[in-house]
Amino acid sequence: MSRYQAELGRISAVRGVRGAMLVSMADGLVVAESLMDGVDGRAVAALAASLAGRLARTTAEAGLESPRVLHLHAERGTLLAVPAAAVELLVVAVTQSDANLGLARLEMLDVAQALG
Amino acid sequence: MRTLEPWVGPPLEHFLAESEARVVLLMTSAGQVVAQHGFTRSLDVMAAAALGAGIVASTTEVARLMDQQGFGALVHQGSEQGMLLSGFETPRGRWVGLVVFGNETSVGLVQLFWDELVRELAAVAPPETTQAPVLAENFERELNASLHALFGR
Numbered sequence: 001m002s003r004y005q006a007e008l009g010r011i012s013a014v015r016g017v018r019g020a021m022l023v024s025m026a027d028g029l030v031v032a033e034s035l036m037d038g039v040d041g042r043a044v045a046a047l048a049a050s051l052a053g054r055l056a057r058t059t060a061e062a063g064l065e066s067p068r069v070l071h072l073h074a075e076r077g078t079l080l081a082v083p084a085a086a087v088e089l090l091v092v093a094v095t096q097s098d099a100n101l102g103l104a105r106l107e108m109l110d111v112a113q114a115l116g
Numbered sequence: 117m118r119t120l121e122p123w124v125g126p127p128l129e130h131f132l133a134e135s136e137a138r139v140v141l142l143m144t145s146a147g148q149v150v151a152q153h154g155f156t157r158s159l160d161v162m163a164a165a166a167l168g169a170g171i172v173a174s175t176t177e178v179a180r181l182m183d184q185q186g187f188g189a190l191v192h193q194g195s196e197q198g199m200l201l202s203g204f205e206t207p208r209g210r211w212v213g214l215v216v217f218g219n220e221t222s223v224g225l226v227q228l229f230w231d232e233l234v235r236e237l238a239a240v241a242p243p244e245t246t247q248a249p250v251l252a253e254n255f256e257r258e259l260n261a262s263l264h265a266l267f268g269r
Contacts, residue, residue: 029222
């Protein structure tokens with residue numbers, strides 16, 4: 001198991017997490033993934049990287065710091081993304097609506113720090 | 117955006133809006149242009165079509181030598197712009213797409229919506245009609261009509 005897969009396994013193990021990925025921030029391509037069936041990793045990676053890039057530009061224009069956590073709450077679940085800026089990767093998780101989001105965020109921040 | 121075939125328009129517009137690509141060229145595998153967006157000079161588009169079709173033909177041969185069915189897409193990434201070149205099957209035969217994109221989007225996003233465009237084109241393509249033979253007296257008129265459709269002149 002690669003180092004990246006081991007890190008993603010920590011996030012995937014959190015209750016309600018349907019999958020976790022490392023995504024190249026510039027390209028929107030999947031670097032490593034640990035996903036349940038039914039999650040289109042390629043699409044999530046491309047769209048999450050695009051969203052993160054736009055939000056980073058938005059906060060920069062507003063004179064704010066870059067976002068540390070993106071939390072997109074949807075009807076049937078949540079998309080979480082944490083930039084690991086030093087290695088230009090984005091840690092992404094897709095969760096069910098009843099997931100333990102607090103723990104998932106903590107694990108993602110920890111993984112982002114470990115990668116950097 | 118300009119197209120020779122009207123049914124290509126809506127899927128291509130959707131692709132352009134979602135992917136934020138700068139330039140798109142759809143052509144047959146022989147290099148005949150079907151639709152274009154972003155080119156301003158006919159010389160550029162004809163050269164790009166010929167080169168793109170040639171590259172896809174070459175990589176298809178390389179794939180054949182490697183006992184592969186073919187490569188899905190070829191991506192060149194530069195510091196300012198990237199290019200995606202992809203051959204794909206349609207009910208009208210094999211087509212080639214050339215997409216140029218900048219830093220405002222990403223290769224992942226372009227590939228994602230490119231795959232969607234290919235599916236949409238396959239879904240909306242009308243059945244192929246028998247082409248009338250190209251006669252010498254029609255050739256110039258048809259060529260001018262195609263150039264007018266693609267470049268508005």
